[in-house]
Amino acid sequence: MNIDRFLKLADKMVEKIPAEFLRGLNGGIVVVEEARPDPEIDGVYILGEYVEDPYGLGCFIVIYHGSFAALFKGEPGHVWEQELRTTIFHEIQHHLEALAGVDDLGKEDARILQEFKRWAGKGR
Numbered sequence: 001m002n003i004d005r006f007l008k009l010a011d012k013m014v015e016k017i018p019a020e021f022l023r024g025l026n027g028g029i030v031v032v033e034e035a036r037p038d039p040e041i042d043g044v045y046i047l048g049e050y051v052e053d054p055y056g057l058g059c060f061i062v063i064y065h066g067s068f069a070a071l072f073k074g075e076p077g078h079v080w081e082q083e084l085r086t087t088i089f090h091e092i093q094h095h096l097e098a099l100a101g102v103d104d105l106g107k108e109d110a111r112i113l114q115e116f117k118r119w120a121g122k123g124r
Contacts, residue, residue, distance in 0.1 A: 027060025
């Protein structure tokens with residue numbers, strides 16, 4: 001899926017999200033063209049991330065089109081759509097937890113990443 005179609009799809013999804021879930025997300029949701037490979041595990045890509053910048057940029061979500069392209073190249077559009085929706089909702093959950101002063105999803109992400117590292121270390 002090319003970047004233009006991906007952007008339109010992301011915009012449509014974000015439009016459907018209730019405004020109260022986006023409160024405080026002053027940098028919005030940004031789609032960038034590059035991929036973001038995980039620096040520690042070959043073949044693992046970061047699809048999106050929630051960013052809290054204490055130096056003035058505020059809170060925003062970054063979605064990495066290139067990571068989607070690396071992982072889902074050749075997959076039908078509905079696969080991209082499902083993964084994009086899941087990623088956006090996941091990052092919004094990080095935002096809502098940050099507003100509430102908790103980081104349960106961050107802890108779960110760290111646990112899953114450790115499992116990937118163990119799994120990758122066994123040559124799988």
